[in-house]
Amino acid sequence: MSKEAFFISHFGSKHIGDDGAVVGNYVYSKDLFCEDIHFKRAWMSLEQIAQKSMLVNLSDAIAMNAKPCYALIGVVLPKQFSHAQLTELARGFEAMAKRYGVEIIGGDTTAGEKMMISITIVSTLQGKALERKNAKVGDLVAYTGKLGHSYKGLTRLLRGGSLSKKTRFIRPTLKANFVYKSAKYLSSGMDISDGLSKDLSRLLKESGNVGLHVKKKLPKRLLCSGEEYEMLFSFNPRHKQGILRIAQQTRTKINIIGHVARKRYRCVCKEHHF
Numbered sequence: 036m037s038k039e040a041f042f043i044s045h046f047g048s049k050h051i052g053d054d055g056a057v058v059g060n061y062v063y064s065k066d067l068f069c070e071d072i073h074f075k076r077a078w079m080s081l082e083q084i085a086q087k088s089m090l091v092n093l094s095d096a097i098a099m100n101a102k103p104c105y106a107l108i109g110v111v112l113p114k115q116f117s118h119a120q121l122t123e124l125a126r127g128f129e130a131m132a133k134r135y136g137v138e139i140i141g142g143d144t145t146a147g148e149k150m151m152i153s154i155t156i157v158s159t160l161q162g163k164a165l166e167r168k169n170a171k172v173g174d175l176v177a178y179t180g181k182l183g184h185s186y187k188g189l190t191r192l193l194r195g196g197s198l199s200k201k202t203r204f205i206r207p208t209l210k211a212n213f214v215y216k217s218a219k220y221l222s223s224g225m226d227i228s229d230g231l232s233k234d235l236s237r238l239l240k241e242s243g244n245v246g247l248h249v250k251k252k253l254p255k256r257l258l259c260s261g262e263e264y265e266m267l268f269s270f271n272p273r274h275k276q277g278i279l280r281i282a283q284q285t286r287t288k289i290n291i292i293g294h295v296a297r298k299r300y301r302c303v304c305k306e307h308h309f
């Protein structure tokens with residue numbers, strides 16, 4: 036068991052375990068975005084840091100089929116930040132929040148050596164919650180968009196290169212419209228933050244330790260690319276046409292990777308979790 040799982044295992048709530056906690060018609064979710072863990076200051080402007088930290092948080096809400104409405108923003112900021120820097124960061128949060136119809140209703144601010152951002156999102160379910168745990172044997176498994184860009188961007192940055200502001204690593208593109216329209220046809224779903232293979236292993240485990248019958252083998256650079264924020268989901272094959280139609284309407288690329296089978300699935304990537 037990872038130290039992360041060990042730590043979380045101490046809490047008794049039945050709401051723990053998915054992208055967000057479903058309580059009544061609301062979903063509550065939180066993600067951290069930290070200097071030298073999720074980003075380096077040299078890689079991104081403060082505006083981009085604010086934007087990405089907000090997007091990765093909105094991603095969890097959307098992945099639950101919920102519309103984000105409120106955000107609480109906790110920040111640890113270096114003391115030497117100028118007013119201009121604080122403005123840039125705050126405007127980044129506010130602009131992205133506005134774009135998704137989210138109101139920043141509070142948070143907390145303190146000084147520290149490295150930047151840390153912790154965002155809590157409150158969202159409202161758009162229909163049934165899209166959980167990880169209901170994939171059934173025989174369901175098709177698919178993901179949206181293209182994978183591998185984020186890892187490619189990260190590798191370039193780690194080698195001292197730079198990225199254009201539109202690249203996936205700097206600015207993920209969320210699939211909100213596709214999720215909201217298709218959720219009623221999906222049996223399970225989650226966003227891809229730790230890599231398709233790792234996140235798929237979680238989804239299949241939560242669905243009763245089932246496995247995947249692979250349709251076409253994917254290379255590790257796609258399977259293990261984290262921070263993609265594409266959607267991973269499963270559905271009964273009878274909904275395939277309906278889902279493909281919604282994908283077309285929302286201009287979302289869908290990749291079917293196989294179907295759920297009675298076997299075990301093993302993550303093929305290196306574990307990097309705490």
Ligand SMILES: Nc1ncnc2c1ncn2[C@@H]1O[C@H](COP(=O)(O)OP(=O)(O)O)[C@@H](O)[C@H]1O
Pocket residue numbers: 043046050051052053054055056065066095228
């Ligand atoms: N420090 C913590 N205290 C309580 N619950 C936690 C903590 N860290 C993670 N969790 C919960 O564990 C589950 C899995 O978290 P995680 O794998 O990080 O989800 P995600 O990839 O969507 O961020 C979530 O339900 C999350 O709320």
Ligand SMILES: Cc1ncc(C[n+]2csc(CCOP(=O)(O)OP(=O)(O)O)c2C)c(N)n1
Pocket residue numbers: 066067071072073074075189228229260261262
């Ligand atoms: C400086 C730096 N090193 C490495 C990475 C790569 N990286 C950091 S966290 C992560 C996985 C996703 O983060 P996590 O905090 O596990 O997100 P969650 O699953 O909780 O949503 C990846 C691929 C990075 N973004 N920045």
Ligand SMILES: [Mg+2]
Pocket residue numbers: 066
């Ligand atoms: Mg997490």
